[in-house]
Amino acid sequence: MGTFRIQGGIKLKGEITPQGAKNEALQILCAVLLTPEKVTIHNIPDIVDVNKLIALLEDLGVKIQKKGKGSYTFKADDVNLEYLQSEQFKIDGRGLRGSIMLVGPLLGRFGQGFIPKPGGDKIGRRRLDTHFEGFIKLGASFRYNKEEHFYGVEAKELTGTYMLLDEASVTGTANIVMAAVLAKGTTTIYNAACEPYLQQLCKMLVRMGAKITGIGSNLLTIEGVEALGGTEHTMLPDMIEIGSWVGLAAMTKSELTIKNVSWDDLGQIPSVFRKLGITLERRGDDIYIPEHKDGYEIQNFIDGSIMTISDAPWPGFTPDLLSIILVVATQAKGEVVIHQKMFESRLFFVDKLLDMGAKVILCDPHRATVIGHDFKSTLKATTMTSPDIRAGISLLIAALSAKGTSTIHNIEQIDRGYENIDERLRAIGADIVRI
Numbered sequence: 001m002g003t004f005r006i007q008g009g010i011k012l013k014g015e016i017t018p019q020g021a022k023n024e025a026l027q028i029l030c031a032v033l034l035t036p037e038k039v040t041i042h043n044i045p046d047i048v049d050v051n052k053l054i055a056l057l058e059d060l061g062v063k064i065q066k067k068g069k070g071s072y073t074f075k076a077d078d079v080n081l082e083y084l085q086s087e088q089f090k091i092d093g094r095g096l097r098g099s100i101m102l103v104g105p106l107l108g109r110f111g112q113g114f115i116p117k118p119g120g121d122k123i124g125r126r127r128l129d130t131h132f133e134g135f136i137k138l139g140a141s142f143r144y145n146k147e148e149h150f151y152g153v154e155a156k157e158l159t160g161t162y163m164l165l166d167e168a169s170v171t172g173t174a175n176i177v178m179a180a181v182l183a184k185g186t187t188t189i190y191n192a193a194c195e196p197y198l199q200q201l202c203k204m205l206v207r208m209g210a211k212i213t214g215i216g217s218n219l220l221t222i223e224g225v226e227a228l229g230g231t232e233h234t235m236l237p238d239m240i241e242i243g244s245w246v247g248l249a250a251m252t253k254s255e256l257t258i259k260n261v262s263w264d265d266l267g268q269i270p271s272v273f274r275k276l277g278i279t280l281e282r283r284g285d286d287i288y289i290p291e292h293k294d295g296y297e298i299q300n301f302i303d304g305s306i307m308t309i310s311d312a313p314w315p316g317f318t319p320d321l322l323s324i325i326l327v328v329a330t331q332a333k334g335e336v337v338i339h340q341k342m343f344e345s346r347l348f349f350v351d352k353l354l355d356m357g358a359k360v361i362l363c364d365p366h367r368a369t370v371i372g373h374d375f376k377s378t379l380k381a382t383t384m385t386s387p388d389i390r391a392g393i394s395l396l397i398a399a400l401s402a403k404g405t406s407t408i409h410n411i412e413q414i415d416r417g418y419e420n421i422d423e424r425l426r427a428i429g430a431d432i433v434r435i
Ligand SMILES: CC(=O)N[C@H]1[C@@H](OP(=O)(O)OP(=O)(O)OC[C@H]2O[C@@H](n3ccc(=O)[nH]c3=O)[C@H](O)[C@@H]2O)O[C@H](CO)[C@@H](O)[C@@H]1O
Pocket: 023, 026, 097, 098, 124, 125, 126, 127, 167, 168, 169, 170, 171, 172, 313, 318, 319, 320, 341, 342, 343
């Protein structure tokens, strides 16, 4: 178990460049299975989850060449489907959430897709019904081995159809889209998720020869084609990392510029931070955050009632930033209710913030009220364990703002999604060591 030791209370300064988006990378990497031709991908983040998926593709027989930092070519012209039945796949496939998106392209191109129950954060129930209901609608037969938690779908041919998803699942939509692009006829997906990750995937598939309309909306129409070809794709900057750096800057009262953020793809993220009273300026395609010398004050709603920040499927506010919003609110002036609607175990990390002296009331598993300190008292350094990726980065932000030396264990959770984070934080002045 890896550990960070952090000396908090230091102001940071400078520029930070976000990595390529983790959740986009997981979709895009799975899509290379849809063609025997070469696919070149740039801005792939060097993080644990992505590297695990690249290793899985290699085990499946995909020829992979690293061309430079974050740039790889993939050629899936000799896919080893037997690997899907191996004991090793049952172990490796469990290692991350994103592996579930191998199923759609394998089913679409080879008529079979298998996956052990995938990993990812333990942040509540993470069901896969939407994925498999979609495949079944396309004509696949489904089986599930309860003892081994092993899922399988098979089909001689997939046939396009209309489907209304039971929820706008991000990985579920990506999976179904990747199966439907090679199905016979037209598939219409209503209540589709439409995060920038998915928009990027659909745009890439169109460049490969797929016929998709409605990109960016919750109604996708996919006209199946016989085969797809190669392409080149560049990942967007990671909007969750960008939000993490905004929170970090405000809470440590640091002046920070976040470079090349692709503003137009950030949706509600800037405005939600502004609701916490945080100043962020658009400078070209950068975000500039001035030093918040006098702190930041949470707004009320127009009618004077207490601010609530909650998550929703895109274009709503992403659930992956709520833990960060919560921690940043602990030093704001004013109160806010954080309502995590999607995941039922993602707020439990607040007990660590309570240990640090934060004023948080966990109302129920989905809601917490935060009463900000307005920097009148700082958080106290402590020793903690990171329960999931976003709680992990939130605790790291708390530790960087706290006076004294904090220790965070289980930092593998953070490394899952943040590239080389200790070195990048040291470059802007943080005192953090990996021990
Ligand atoms: C690898 C990857 O891309 N992971 C992301 C993906 O996970 P993932 O694709 O696994 O998440 P889903 O979109 O399927 O659903 C997430 C949770 O939200 C619930 N739900 C979902 C849609 C909805 O309309 N109502 C609802 O309540 C689901 O029941 C589930 O508990 O999307 C999540 C939701 O943005 C993010 O937190 C994860 O970082």
